[in-house]
Amino acid sequence: MRLTPHQITILKEVGLEVFGPQARLYLFGSRTDDTQRGGDIDLYVTGVHNTVAEMLAGKIRFLVRAKQRLGERRIDLVFAPAEGKTQEPIQRIARETGIAL
Amino acid sequence: MTQEVARLKLTQALKECDQHGFHLRLAYEEAVHFKALRTGAHENLSNEEIRTLDQLLFRFGRLQDAMGLRLLPSLLVLLAEWREGEPFLDKLNRAEQLGILPSAEGWQVLRELRNQASHDYPDNPEMMLSALANLIRHVPDLEKSYLHISQIARFRV
Numbered sequence: 084m085r086l087t088p089h090q091i092t093i094l095k096e097v098g099l100e101v102f103g104p105q106a107r108l109y110l111f112g113s114r115t116d117d118t119q120r121g122g123d124i125d126l127y128v129t130g131v132h133n134t135v136a137e138m139l140a141g142k143i144r145f146l147v148r149a150k151q152r153l154g155e156r157r158i159d160l161v162f163a164p165a166e167g168k169t170q171e172p173i174q175r176i177a178r179e180t181g182i183a184l
Numbered sequence: 185m186t187q188e189v190a191r192l193k194l195t196q197a198l199k200e201c202d203q204h205g206f207h208l209r210l211a212y213e214e215a216v217h218f219k220a221l222r223t224g225a226h227e228n229l230s231n232e233e234i235r236t237l238d239q240l241l242f243r244f245g246r247l248q249d250a251m252g253l254r255l256l257p258s259l260l261v262l263l264a265e266w267r268e269g270e271p272f273l274d275k276l277n278r279a280e281q282l283g284i285l286p287s288a289e290g291w292q293v294l295r296e297l298r299n300q301a302s303h304d305y306p307d308n309p310e311m312m313l314s315a316l317a318n319l320i321r322h323v324p325d326l327e328k329s330y331l332h333i334s335q336i337a338r339f340r341v
Contacts, residue, residue, distance in 0.1 A: 135314045143296040143318075147289060155273055171307050 084182055085114045086124070091184050093152045094126070098184075101145045106130040109181030123157040126184075127177035131162055138162055190261040195341045197254035198334060204247035205330055211240035212323045221317045226309035237316055244319065245298055248326060252291075255333060259284060262340050286332050294326050 086094075098108045112125030131138060142160050149158055161177055164170045170178075214236045215221070220228040229237075252272070256279055260266040265282060267275075276292070279285040301319040305312040 135310050136318070139300060139311065139314050139318060143293060143300060146296045146299075147292045150292065151273070151289070154271065 084110055085117060085119070085122075086110065086184075090124075090153060094124075094149060095184055097145055097148045097152065098128070101141050101148065102128065102131050108184045109177065110184055111177040111181040115180065115182055123159055125177070126158065126160045127163065127174070127181045128160060129163040132165065187262060190258045191341055193254065194258040194262060194337055197250060197258055198337055198341065200250045201247055201255055201330060201334065204243045204250060205327065207239060208243035208247055208323065209327070211236050211243060212320065215240050215320050221313060221320065224310060224313050226313050240320065240323070241298070241301055241316075244323065244326060245302070247330065248294060248298065251330060251333060255337060256284070259333070259337050259340065284333055284336055286329055290325065290329065294322060294329070297322050 094108060098106055107129045109127040109129070110125065111127055113119050113122035114124055131141065133141065142162075145160060146158055150156065161173055163178070164174050215233075218229070218233050218237075220226060220233065256275070257266065260275065260279065263282065263284075265278065270278075273288070273292075276285060276288040280288040285291060297315075297319045301315040303312075303315065305315070
């Protein structure tokens with residue numbers, strides 16, 4: 084995985100602060116591939132059960148705080164599907180290939 | 185000479201921001217009444233309402249870009265606070281310390297709100313509406329931030 088230990092620590096700290104201790108963060112996408120370079124930081128979040136509006140507000144808080152500490156970079160965050168909701172293709176890939184932080 | 189150029193650029197940036205702000209306000213005053221945004225029933229959005237939301241999103245983005253890429257930089261040059269090669273986030277933080285920008289974090293929040301609302305959610309209309317409603321609620325914050333910067337800028341032109 085192409086994240087430094089320092090970056091991982093920051094992402095986990097911000098995740099805990101914004102989503103609480105029951106949430107888990109997984110890295111997926113190009114940053115899991117050691118042979119590539121650069122690319123977005125794609126994160127998959129499980130354990131967050133809120134309304135759509137709350138999840139969106141949480142996502143914005145997470146991205147703002149993470150970028151403040153990591154510097155400006157492309158970070159994207161995908162939530163695990165809510166109970167009873169169909170899994171979107173991106174959520175399936177993230178769940179199958181994600182590496183826990 | 186440099187100061188003169190910066191002053192001219194500042195004048196232009198103010199004019200540009202005023203225009204975006206004007207059209208943003210028009211779209212905002214319509215959009216706050218859209219029923220679909222309160223109920224979350226996306227199928228009730230008319231084509232006309234979608235056009236207004238497009239206008240709102242466009243002007244919101246253009247206003248923030250003009251502020252961040254033109255207004256703020258020319259103001260920093262005029263105040264002899266411009267540092268070449270400094271990351272944008274550091275510029276925002278310094279602008280806050282100098283009292284030009286009300287809040288650097290607030291600025292970043294507005295930026296993410298806009299990113300989320302510009303994102304297409306073809307499989308998740310509920311998320312799309314929520315992101316738009318969220319953006320609309322924060323239009324007055326962007327306006328306040330512009331009012332703050334522009335009041336300082338108008339003393340300098």
